[in-house]
Amino acid sequence: MLLASCASVLFPGSRAAAAPQASLGLTVGGIVENAAGPGGTAGALHLGGRADALFLRARGSDMAVGPYLDVATSSFRDTDLGGGAEWLLPVRDDLPLVLSAGAFARNGEGHTWVPGLDATVFFGSRSYNFHSWYGLAVGLFAQSRWLPAGPGTMDLVFGVQLDAELLAMPALLVLGAVR
Numbered sequence: 001m002l003l004a005s006c007a008s009v010l011f012p013g014s015r016a017a018a019a020p021q022a023s024l025g026l027t028v029g030g031i032v033e034n035a036a037g038p039g040g041t042a043g044a045l046h047l048g049g050r051a052d053a054l055f056l057r058a059r060g061s062d063m064a065v066g067p068y069l070d071v072a073t074s075s076f077r078d079t080d081l082g083g084g085a086e087w088l089l090p091v092r093d094d095l096p097l098v099l100s101a102g103a104f105a106r107n108g109e110g111h112t113w114v115p116g117l118d119a120t121v122f123f124g125s126r127s128y129n130f131h132s133w134y135g136l137a138v139g140l141f142a143q144s145r146w147l148p149a150g151p152g153t154m155d156l157v158f159g160v161q162l163d164a165e166l167l168a169m170p171a172l173l174v175l176g177a178v179r
Helices: 002-010 164-178
Strands: 021-033 042-054 064-074 079-089 097-107 113-125 138-147 153-163
Touching: 021 064, 021 138, 021 164, 042 079, 042 153, 064 097, 079 113, 153 164
Parallel strands: none
Antiparallel strands: 021 042, 021 153, 042 064, 064 079, 079 097, 097 113, 113 138, 138 153
């Protein structure tokens, strides 16, 4: 054991180049509420935020996995808080497919939290940033949100994810010009 410790100090291995890449974005789109339910469907506005971190990726052509957290609302009537795991599949270096699945809790009109499951497919720009831990994410997504309680509810969400850094850029440019 002592010999192995000394050898690791004297002869360090090569440094792993893979660094975590995080992103934060705004999700905007539409929801088909209760798409599979017997009571019919209704459309609504979707607005949310999503943060994630991807690991095991050293360049654009590598796969990656990591956790995500999200918050969402359906026309400001309810709040969904959730998280789970995602898997980045590099279709192209700068245009990967990201699959994710997780759990969420919805606080609806009854002001009680109801658990559910979600699954998301994202396709868009998610290039690897060689100079920072932050990687931009802009693209289209489709998501299903299933609430098994009572008469099960399946919501389908479609929209666009816009990176927070891109949204902040005009304000940063004005701030830089003022200075």
